[in-house]
Every structure is written in structure tokens, then in C-alpha cells.
Amino acid sequence: MSTAPTTATGQIPRPKRRVPFWDNARFACIVLVVLGHAVQRLIYDSDIAYALYLTIYAFHMPAFAIISGYFSTSEAPNARRMARVITDILVPYVIFELLWSLTQWAVEGEADPNLTEPSWTLWFLLALGIFRLVLPYLALLRWPLAWTLAVSIGVGYLPNVDSTFSLSRTLGFLPFFALGWWLREHDVVARLRLLDWRPWWLRAAAVALFAATGWLAWFGIEFWSAIELRFWFFYDDDYGGLIDGAPWWGGLARLAIIAIGLLLSAAFLVLIPRRSTFFTRFGQYTMYIYLLHSFVLYPFRESGLLRHLEPTWLWLPAVCLLSVAIAFLLGTKPVRTLFRPLVEPRATWLFADPRIAPRTRRNDPTGSRRPRD
Template sequence: MKTETASLPRVRKRVPFWDNARFACITLVVLGHAIQRLTYDSDIALGMYLLVYAFHMPAFAIISGYFSKSESPGPRQMARVITDIVVPYVIFEGLWTLTKWLVEGQANPNLTQPAWTLWFLLALGIFRLILPYLALLRWPLLWTLVISIGAGYLPNIDSTFSLSRTLGLLPFFTLGWWMHQHDIVARWRLLAQSWWTVAVSLAVFAVAGWAAWFFVDAWREMSLRDWLFYDENYASIGGTQWWAGGVRLALMAVALVLSAALFALVPRGTHWWTHFGQYTMYVYLLHSFVLYPFRESGVLRGLDPTWLWLPIVIVASVLISLGLATKPVRWLFRPLVEPRPTWLFADRTLARREGRRSDPTGSRRPRADAAHSDPRQNG
């Protein structure tokens, strides 16, 4: 009996916190896109928009890095970059080209310029490809920080293949990987939620929200929205001074603090909505099609009073996130979101589906150690 027990494979349990965090982040993505049109007519909406954009993609990048591997990729890992990122990117770029042609009467089919939200797919692909090389370096966090800040000074680094955003967010992705490599979550007991961590995190968001609203005119004047996109070189958004990189550094520090505050507030246990965190890829790729008619028709402009419409849009964003992660939606759109093009590969088994891989926040590690099943020991 002992021999039989020892030979049984160790079953890896999902840690609810990470699914909760994924779903919280993807809901913030939907919210940010949903309230974008309201920001032209409402300072409160603009303040909330700036607050969300200050940290939601950095937080996503941290989670992505935490679940990414730095070992030299094997054939199956390399194939997953194609099946999980490249193929969905091409499919949805094609869908967006068709949509714009049908609705607007014009389209620019150009795979080098990601449509709307698709830039993050390319960023994830690049992150995963270069991580094994970053892992070879001493001080990888420092090097990625230098790369991120330095890239903003170069006018030839732009949105082509989402390179500017990729390099801008690279330190957050590397930080997530570094945290896993050094077992920071377990060593610092970061999942040990307490009343004071919740209180401090709420205070952080309260102060950040107040600052985003109270100084909204200053943020509008300095084009803070553009700085938070990590999509332009400094000079093109008004940062012509030599110390413009310091602005990005400060914004990265703010993003890190707010991301930590978000993670401190995320529930640790399993809830009825926790499993939706496994399907954030569906929300990520499909929500823009849901919001597109509302954004382009102008129905979100001039909504008054803000105190009524802004909460409605917030609730609608949560419902959209929940709805797009449901089983009927997944069944209908799985061929587009999770394609398995076996015909692309010389070895067709490389495209074989291995469990659920439907979140855009990083690849799973193959080892099933006990630490992953105990929130007190690991993340």
C-alpha cells in the first residue's frame, strides 16, 4: 500500500486568490474601457479612469510574470506561444478589420498595429520569449527598469507590435517572475490577510482616488492619460525635459503601491465567482466587441447626472465580465479564443489541449508542489 501511495501523482490544487485576482483585474480592464467616453464630460469619471489606468495593467503583468517559466522552452511551450497568443491575435485582428469595414466603411488590415485591446497579447508573447534570457542576467529587475525608462527617450520605439507598451511594462512582468523565483509570497506571508492590511489598502485607494479627482485639471494639462498608456515616447506627450524618465519612474512606483493594495484587498477564499478567473481570456478578447457600439454610437457622451450614470456603468462592467466568462459564451467562442490548429504543426500533438489555459495572465508551471495547495505557504 505504501508503494502504491508513493507512486500516485501529486494533484495540484488551484489557489483561489489568484483566480480572484485575475477576475478583479479583468473587470478593471472592462471598467476602464467602459467609462472612457464619460471622461470627456465628467471630472469624476476622468479621476476614476486615471486611477484604474494607474495600476490595472501593471497588476496584470505582475500576475503574468508570477506564472511564467524562465527555463529554456521545449517544443510544447513554444507551440503554446503560437496557439495561445499568435493565432488568437491573428483571428481577432481579422475580426476587428471586418467589423470596422462593415460599420465604418473602412479598415486598415495591419498586423503590426494591434487593434484596441490586442496589444497585450503581443506583449505577453514577447514577455515569454525574452524571459529565459532575462533570467540569465544579474539584477534582471534593474535591467528591465533601465530598459523601460530608457525606451521612453527613443522616438523610434512606438506602438508597432506594441513594443513601447511591452518595454514599458516589462519590469512588472519581471517582478512577478522574480517574486516566484524567490518565494516572496510564502516567505513574507503576503496572503495572510488581516484587518490592518485591508484598512491600509482602503486608505491607499482613498488617497489615490482623492488625488486623481482633486488635481484632475493638472492631470489633464500634463496629459497624464497618455503617460499611463506607456505607449508614446516622452517628447510626444510633452516630456521634453531630460528628467522625463523620472515621471515614468514615479508612475511605476504608484502602480506598484496600488497593485499591492489591490492584492491585499482581493478575497483569499473561494466564492461563487472565483472560477470565472480561469476564463479571463474570453472577457479580455470579447468585451471590446460588446462595448464597441456603445462607445462609437455616442450614447455614453453627455450622460447626466454623473452620480447616477457612473455607478450604472460600473455595475454594467461587472455584469459584462461575469457574462463573458459563463459556460455558454465559452462554448460558443472557444474555437476563436482557444483555437487548436493542429494543421500548423509538423507534430500535431503539439496543439493538443491540456486542461484549461484560458487566462491571458501567464503559463502554468508544470510542477505540482504542495506549496501551491496551501495559501499559507505560497501564492
């Protein structure tokens, strides 16, 4: 008969509790993902919608990457951890790529299945897989953050690095993921008590920063449209695809975009509640929201229902509320029960040794259900 592990004092240790802050942050990030995708069709008819879109895209994926890195480990992967990459990332990626092909064939009458070119939102799954694979090697280097920054900036000068296996985006967002890992590795959050130290003026500064960003996005909308700023936030194209002639200062422009992403991500995290809220538990199920929301939005986007909606003051808030409702709906238990075989496949049959197959399920795309603080 097995016995429970005890501490040095002979007491049975209590299981670590989840930290509400991180679940709150995950859910807030995934709501922004849904909102950004929903608003996208409105930007052609509304400057305010375009300004909101730019503000969201300036930081929401950098913030997601930072959180993902915070819950990642640089230890050499063992068999179980490698199996996690297969069951958490690769298998869902293949499943949903096939589902997207079927959806496009049913709706559009044609489809071009290609696992090397991620469909719509699925690029981030591949990015997470690559992040986890390279992190143990990255951790061996001196100044890992500086190296990732150099890679992110440098890859923009290489037109042959494109969206194949989402490599351009992966390398572009790598500094944010590495920063999250570095913060955890050096225990910065705990040592500086960043989750506890929240003076009112810091929260006010974060609100002011977002207000100023939104105003600048709206005030300069003609200029941002002319230079196609939104494509810079995708980290997908090389500088030659963004600017005619691929000027030498393209790297400086990306550095500025990275700095904006970091600053707004910090402000975003400052505003996240630390205590449990009515939406905290939904932060555990963001993988469902992430993978399923695009299928919900697809008919709205492709049918033209989100075009020429006037007045903006009515339809933009309505679309925002609809996005939040979709996020909540896709995180509910009935949806999770129905789609669990697709989102969280056990895939035990894939492994030569079934014992290495993950025994617990993992519900969020940041790759952790562990209660780390």
C-alpha cells in the same frame, strides 16, 4: 497497462488544487479592464469619471503584468512550450485582428488591416508573447529587475520605438512582468506567507491608499488633464510625445509612474479575497472576457451613447455595474462554448509534428491554468 505515479511512501499524490486567490485576482483585474474601457467616454463630461479612470489606469495593467510574470517560467522553452506561444497568443491575435477589421469595415465602411499595429486591446497579447520570449534570456542576467527598469525608463527617450508590434508598451510594462516572475522564482510569496498574513490594519491601509489616490485624482483633475496624465499610464508614447521638447526628467516621471503602479498593485492584491467566492471560477476564463469585451463595448463607445450622460451620480454607477455584468456574461459557459474555436484554437494543422500541439486548453491571458501558490 500504465500505472499512476506514487510518492516515496507508496501513496498516489493528489493533484494540486487551484489557489482561489490568483483566480480572484485575475477576475478582478479583467473587471477593471472592462470598467476602464467603458468609463473612457465619460471622462470628457465628468470629473469624477475622469478621476476613477485615472485611478484604474494607474495600476490595473501593472497588476495584470505582475500576475502574468508570476505564472511564467524562465526555463529554456521546449517544443511544447513554444507551441503554446503560437496557439495561446499568436493565432488568437491574428484571428481577432481580422475580426476587428471586419467589424470596422461593417460599421465604419472602411478598414485598414495591419497586423503590425494591434487594435485596441490586442496589444497585451503581443506583449505577453514578447515577455515569454525574452524571459529566459533576462533570467541569465545579474540584477534582472534593475535591467528591466532601465529598459522601461530608457525606451521613453527613443521616439523610433513606437506602437509597432506594441513594442513601446511591452518594454514599458516589462518591469512589472519581471517582478512577478522574480517573486515566484525566489518563492517570496510562500516564504513570507504573503497570502496568509493579512492583518486588519494592512487592509485598512490599502483602502485608505485607494481613497487618497481617488481624492487626489479628483482634486487635481484640471492639472492632470493639462499634463495629459492618462497617456503616461499607457506607457506607449516617448517623452517627446508627452512633453514638448522631451526634457531630460521624462525618465524620472516614468519612474514615479512605475512606483505608483507598484504601490497600488500591492494594495490591490492585499484586498483580493483568499478564499473561494462566487466569482472565483470566472478567473479561469479571463481570456474570453479580455478578447470579447471590446466588441460588446464598441457600439456603445462609437455611437455616442456614453457621451453627455447626466446626472453623473446615476450614470457612472450604472456604467460600472454594466461593466461587471459584461465581465460575468462573457465568462459563462454558453459564451465559452460558442467562441472557443476563436479564443482557444487548437491549430494542430499548423505544426509539422502535431504531437507538440497543446493537449489542454488555457483560458486566461496570464498564461497559466496551473495551481501555483
